[in-house]
Amino acid sequence: MSQKSSCAIAVVGIDIGKNSFHVVGQDRRELMESDVLAEQATNNSNEQFANSPDLANALLDAIMDAYAAHTTMSKQALDSNKVREGLKDILLGPAQLYEALRAKASPNRNAPP
Numbered sequence: 809m810s811q812k813s814s815c816a817i818a819v820v821g822i823d824i825g826k827n828s829f830h831v832v833g834q835d836r837r838e839l840m841e842s843d844v845l846a847e848q849a850t851n852n853s854n855e856q857f858a859n860s861p862d863l864a865n866a867l868l869d870a871i872m873d874a875y876a877a878h879t880t881m882s883k884q885a886l887d888s889n890k891v892r893e894g895l896k897d898i899l900l901g902p903a904q905l906y907e908a909l910r911a912k913a914s915p916n917r918n919a920p921p
Contacts, residue, residue, distance in 0.1 A: 838870040
């Protein structure tokens with residue numbers, strides 16, 4: 809029996825033309841840890857903060873970190889049936905893939921089979 813994880817997966821998809829770019833929740837957590845960004849958010853307007861070179865650099869760093877982590881995790885999943893089973897457990901458990909697909913296929917059907 810595979811071990812189930814209780815963590816949730818947070819992904820935000822941003823459509824850029826024909827490509828999709830995914831920013832995971834890790835990026836936000838990493839940005840939230842920045843004292844420099846917290847100080848700038850406190851002392852500047854939203855517009856000034858949005859135009860901050862420090863924000864742009866921190867976001868780029870977070871995206872690169874997420875890319876490296878995603879690449880490593882993808883390779884682990886490709887190389888291990890155990891990891892794939894764990895991902896499936898998460899998708900079918902906390903991520904509620906089954907329920908979401910059923911709701912998408914039949915929006916008026918709320919009851920399980």
